[in-house]
Amino acid sequence: MMSLSRGKLNTAYTVNSVNTDHEDIREFLFTLGCYPGEKVTIISKLASNYIINIKDARYSIDEDLAKAIMV
Amino acid sequence: MKIALAGNPNSGKTTLFNAITGKIEQVGNWAGVTVEKKEGDVKQSLNLRNEDLVVVDLPGAYSMSPYTSEESITRDFVQNKKPDVIINIVDSTNLSRSLFFTTQLLELGIPVVVALNKGDLTQKKGNTIDIPALSDALKCPVISTVSTKPANNGLLELINAVIAVGKSNKKQIPPNISGAKKASTKEEFDKADKKRFSFVNTVVAEVERRKVSSEKQTIQDQADRIIAHKWLGIPIFAAIIWLVFSISQSWVGPWLADTLVGWIDLLYAGVASLLGEEVNPVLAALLLDGIIGGVGAVIGFLPLIMVLFFCLALLEDCGYMARVAVVMDRFFKKVGLSGKSIIPMIVGTGCGIPGIMATRTIKNERQRRTTAMLAPFMPCGAKLPIIALFAGVFFGDNAWVGTSMYFLGIIVIIISALIIRRITGDFSKSYFIMELPEYRMPSIKRAVISMFMRAKAFIIKAGTIILICNALVQILQTFNWQFQVVAETAPETSILASIASPLAVLFIPLGFGLWQFAAAAVTGFIAKENVVGTLAVCFSITNFIDVEELALVGGSAEVSSIFGISAVAALSYLVFNLFTPPCFAAIGAMNSEMESRKWLFGAVGFQLSMGYTLAFLVYQIGTLVTTGSVGTGFIGGLIAVALIVTGIIYLMRKGANSTRISAEMQSVKI
Structure with a gap:
């Protein structure tokens, strides 16, 4: 297990957990389809942001969130 | 007849709202343009039999879970104001996420009509969606729409379907997701929501054929690398x-x-x-x-x-x-x-x-x-x-x-x-x-x-x-x-x-x-x-x-x-x-x-x-x-x-x- 922030581009990772005290962000990620067992792919790393693919959509997340998503 | 427009952010609700009411509300290509609900009447050219049709455009929402704090306008409206029909706008380029919200809407008992929007973009990507099969799986009418097009956009069919289900007085049949109805604690809701997603995954696997899988790099991703570049941005x-x-x-x-x-x-x-x-x-x-x-x-x-x-x-x-x-x-x-x-x-x-x-x-x-x-x-x-x-x-x-x-x-x-x-x-x-x-x-x-x-x-x-x-x-x-x-x-x-x-x-x-x-x-x-x-x-x-x-x-x-x-x-x-x-x-x-x-x-x-x-x-x-x-x-x-x-x-x-x-x-x- 590692955090998504250390992941490689273009590799489909399976989400293991969302490691944060903030319940709402975990809930929010869930509604987007980012929850244990689902796939997430890093498309690019820009500035300090990550562009990720969840389900069929692109999202920009910051490094803190990328660190919280364990894969 | 009161019709609510509900769907994910940036699925094109306001564009569809403008197209069916003839109003000119602010639209934009990002999530969260609409922050307040807007009302309007369906325009004459789409309302051939002159019914009393009021449409309410709601801010985008990803879910109706009682445990998410956001998007409460949408949830409150759908649950308290009891619209006669819900038009669920589904971004057809992102079926696998959008249908999660759909399954929640289907459980309210209010008749739902799915507007499968952005049909042109799906076509351009070479993806196909089996609409009859999707309609069968969801047990509600599904109409393909392109609300940015002036004609042949599916909007007339959409309104007709809405009138039909609205008049039938039948309650919406919910999808069969075990535990969803009885859920009262957070754990039970979470469990039900996971089942919801697996139901959606099964449906999507059945009805959707993608030419290129979405996690592959596209020209747009290349453009993002320059436009949102650390220094060039x-x-x-x-x-x-x-x-x-x-x-x-x-x-x-x-x-x-x-x-x-x-x-x-x-x-x-x-x-x-x-x-x-x-x-x-x-x-x-x-x-x-x-x-x-x-x-x-x-x-x-x-x-x-x-x-x-x-x-x-x-x-x-x-x-x-x-x-x-x-x-x-x-x-x-x-x-x-x-x-x-x-x-x-x-x-x-x-x-x-x-x-x-x-x-x-x-x-x-x-x-x-x-x-x-x-x-x-x-x-x-x-x-x-x-x-x-x-x-x-x-x-x-x-x-x-x-x-x-x-x-x-x-x-x-x-x-x-x-x-x-x-x-x-x-x-x-x-x-x-x-x-x-x-x-x-x-x-x-x-x-x-x-x-x-x-x-x-x-x-x-x-x-x-x-x-x-x-x-x-x-x-x-x-x-x-x-x-x-x-x-x-x-x-x-x-x-x-x-x-x-x-x-x-x-x-x-x-x-x-x-x-x-x-x-x-x-x-x-x-x-x-x-x-x-x-x-x-x-x-x-x-x-x-x-x-x-x-x-x-x-x-x-x-x-x-x-x-x-x-x-x-x-x-x-x-x-x-x-x-x-x-x-x-x-x-x-x-x-x-x-x-x-x-x-x-x-x-x-x-x-x-x-x-x-x-x-x-x-x-x-x-x-x-x-x-x-x-x-x-x-x-x-x-x-x-x-x-x-x-x-x-x-x-x-x-x-x-x-x-x-x-x-x-x-x-x-x-």
Whole structure:
């Protein structure tokens, strides 16, 4: 297990957990389809942001969130 | 029949709403454009049997889970207002996420019709969706729609399906998700939601065939690497903003304005000759200088504003806004804001009110309030005439004046955000996540519609509030307190002058301690366009844009001599008007978004202090550089500014103390 922030581009990772005290962000990620067992792919790393693919959509997340998503 | 439009953010609800009602609500290519529900009737051409069909457009939502705090307008409406039919707009390019919300809507018992929107984009990607199979799986009608197309867009079929299910009086059959109905604790909801997603995954696997799987790199991803690049992102953003304001303020705008102003001059001359010599001079002056002159001076800037709105609409439509948020997040995070704060600021360059309302997509309360407080620092469309006037009269119409005001706006926002973070003592971190919509060709048609909508609003405002204000200003400066017409040699005896003069004293250290400027700044709080109108009335200038005489493009020595202030003082006045509190309507919007009197008064006080301090610095430093000595009223102004600064430092100190106390007690919020 590692955090998504250390992941490689273009590799489909399976989400293991969302490691944060903030319940709402975990809930929010869930509604987007980012929850244990689902796939997430890093498309690019820009500035300090990550562009990720969840389900069929692109999202920009910051490094803190990328660190919280364990894969 | 009441129809609710519900769906994920940026699935095209408002575009569909506009298409079926014929209304012109604001749309944009990013998540969270619509922040309030909107109502309208289905238009005649789609409502062939003349039914009573009311449509309600709701803000986007990803889910209806009772444990997510956001998107409550949508949830409350669907659950409490009991619409007869729900149209669930599903982005067909993102079926696997959108259907999660669909399964929740299906459980409410209200008949659902799915509008499978963006059908054209799915086709372009070479994906296919088996619509009959999807309809079978969801047990509700599914209609493919392309709401951006004028005809053959599936909307008639959609409305017919809605009428059919609405009249059948049958309850919606929910999908078979075990445990969803009985869930009452959080664990049970979570469990049910997971089952929901696996139901969706099964359905999608059955009905959807994708040519290219979505996690593969596309040209759009390549474009993002440049547009949202760590270092290139900022210059690209700067270049785009510069382009927008050069087009509206230097290239196309003034060229159009020249023509319009010619007409206003003709009107003035026509009315003047019509009135002849017989008419009471006071009445003639009220009509000519007060109303035609004052309103005309404002209307003259209409073309500049229209071009600005046209450019902004293109920008909002193409998908760039979400990328700017990504670029700015890094910087805004350092000062305690979110990257999302940039969107209210860009929207605010059109008009502050929708800008302030756009802050609702920011979840962190302090970030939201701070953004609502600072977004008005971006010069809005109504401040554009002030910028254009002073740029034209004192600075030979240089594009840099306008553009630099926008960047000064951003710098002031960043500094202010730092100060506010200190004052509130809230250093909590928040996560940033934002959906990146696909780029698309902006629609010229939509931009034109948006432009004329704003133009109409501007003309209405000019013909009502601004007309009344100008007439009032004209009357107040014509009469003295004994209601006698003031002598031309003694304009300072007028009612207006005697009210504004005490205020003007405060402005001496800023370089414009004349009652005319004070009066204009005050009427500016009613509507910022009034600044230009009041100046026109007070100085009896018919219009500011004239090819032959007082040209916007150079040759404006006459106006500057009428104003009787230096270029530095003019810049200071410009800065003062841009960075003081916005108009009352925008302050009202701040009030409703901040939901706190303390924040509202703090915000207005802060904005006043900021405007005063900046104008003081511009005038005094500018005068020192240009003439070698400080300007008038330096000592008095310095004391005032020192008091402001001391006050703010005191509040920051207090904030720092409260941080230490609350750090242990409070868990950080997102």
